[in-house]
Amino acid sequence: MNIGGKISDLRKESGLNRDALGKMVGTSGAVIGRYERNEITPSIEVAAKIADALEVSLDYLTGGTGTIVKDKKMLYRLELLQKVSKQERETILHVMDSLLQTAQLTSTQQKLS
Numbered sequence: 001m002n003i004g005g006k007i008s009d010l011r012k013e014s015g016l017n018r019d020a021l022g023k024m025v026g027t028s029g030a031v032i033g034r035y036e037r038n039e040i041t042p043s044i045e046v047a048a049k050i051a052d053a054l055e056v057s058l059d060y061l062t063g064g065t066g067t068i069v070k071d072k073k074m075l076y077r078l079e080l081l082q083k084v085s086k087q088e089r090e091t092i093l094h095v096m097d098s099l100l101q102t103a104q105l106t107s108t109q110q111k112l113s
């Protein structure tokens with residue numbers, strides 16, 4: 001999906017109209033409409049403001065990743081994870097993998113009950 005489609009879908013999911021989103025990012029609803037129709041492309045600065053207002057990463061908004069992370073605490077944790085040593089990161093990820101595996105197993109068991 002292109003950036004305009006993502007802006008439109010995310011805006012609607014957030015319950016915002018174009019004018020409200022425009023106000024949040026310092027532009028007008030008409031300009032937001034032009035972004036959504038892919039008539040114009042927002043600058044990096046404006047795209048970053050839109051991503052922040054819609055609580056997604058700029059990378060997701062611009063199509064760099066298909067993964068949407070709306071939880072700002074999770075984004076903060078990922079940023080911290082990048083700052084630790086490789087050995088510490090591997091240990092943390094190993095523990096996370098174990099916890100995720102347990103959570104998936106528990107979820108599957110509950111569905112089968």
